[in-house]
Amino acid sequence: LCGKDLIATRHSMSEGDEIYAITDLDSKPFPVSLFMEGGPERFSSTDSIRPDYPVKQLTHENQHIYDQLDMGRVEGRWMKTTDGKQMLTWVIYPPKFDPNKKYPTLLFCEGGPQSPVSQFWSYRWNFQIMAANDYIIVAPNRRGLPGFGVEWNEAISGDYGGQCMKDYFTAIDEMAKEPFVDKDRLGCVGASFGGFSVYWLAGHHDKRFKAFIAHDGIFNMEMQYLETEEKWFANWDMGGAYWEKDNATAQRTFANSPHKFVDKWDTPILCIHGEKDYRILANQAMAAFDAAKMRGVPAELLIYPDENHWVLKPQNGVLWQRVFFEWLDRWLKK
Structure with a gap:
């Protein structure tokens, strides 16, 4: 965590690791706070887990390669x-x-x-x-x-x-x-x-x-x-x-x-x-x-x-x- 952002690496079947920021964490309920306050046993199927936070890519280390492919x-x-x-x-x-x-x-x-x-x-x-x-x-x-x-x-x-x-x-x-x-x-x-x-x-x-x-x-x-x-x-x-x-x-x-x-x-x-x-x-x-x-x-x-x-x-x-x-x-x- 960094301020109000969560910094993480992300990859897919089409892209290697890059660093991303998940922003505005205080604007919606977020499960990370539950882990910090009480551990995973605090979760239930009714918890509000929102996947639609703004996501910003911070690094483009391999973009010059992807541009050629x-x-x-x-x-x-x-x-x-x-x-x-x-x-x-x-x-x-x-x-x-x-x-x-x-x-x-x-x-x-x-x-x-x-x-x-x-x-x-x-x-x-x-x-x-x-x-x-x-x-x-x-x-x-x-x-x-x-x-x-x-x-x-x-x-x-x-x-x-x-x-x-x-x-x-x-x-x-x-x-x-x-x-x-x-x-x-x-x-x-x-x-x-x-x-x-x-x-x-x-x-x-x-x-x-x-x-x-x-x-x-x-x-x-x-x-x-x-x-x-x-x-x-x-x-x-x-x-x-x-x-x-x-x-x-x-x-x-x-x-x-x-x-x-x-x-x-x-x-x-x-x-x-x-x-x-x-x-x-x-x-x-x-x-x-x-x-x-x-x-x-x-x-x-x-x-x-x-x-x-x-x-x-x-x-x-x-x-x-x-x-x-x-x-x-x-x-x-x-």
Whole structure:
């Protein structure tokens, strides 16, 4: 807070961080005062939370770059899921989108698993960079993401191969009905839980996709359970240990390990991982790559010896982008 203004950074799918001022805070009820005076327990659904304060952009650090670029249109769509719920799916179009053309299209699988597909900006997983390479991006807020109620968020725990996967299929199948989506050139990409999703979908997609990219994903859930440094989360989200034969939740979880469905793999896959990743060890990507090659499936492996669960070094990010689009273009544009 600064006087009557709230100073904050803001970003979106189309803009990196800039500094903004939210002004005239004393002119309307504002929830920050409630936090300051009594904490979040003071909130209720009847509190007056007004989003329409005047907002002033204070910095334009990257404007000279944005002025040289065309950004793709970002659209939110509500889709009916297989169990009758409404799911928000973001669609990002190429900058010079032509509805009379057919575009290769990517299903983006979010990580977390409990992290929202919301407004974010990165020099790796960047929807505008993907769209600028002439792809349509489909990014669903599948089951297991916050922002849509506790039930929606918790539905993924102990059910990694369940409704969340059906939600992915809903998103890509709905978009494939559009005349500008080339349903014969669909790709699927994701990191962390999104990487697990790619490995799982590779054994269940029924030939929907023509290319996969998995980054830092779980391939063998039994090994992941023993290897990860995040033991509490593994027990919480997987429902327990795989040797607990009378634990129905755990047994359902481990029965959906992607490595158990490799016999159905038939689609080119790129596996990316960092060797300093202690959440999901790099041997998961190495095993997935080996499995694909032994199955006769086209595959590539990109290992970063100096990266962890994220790719943080700028030059590594450049390599990431180069390999990412070389792989997609090879299978979706020829």
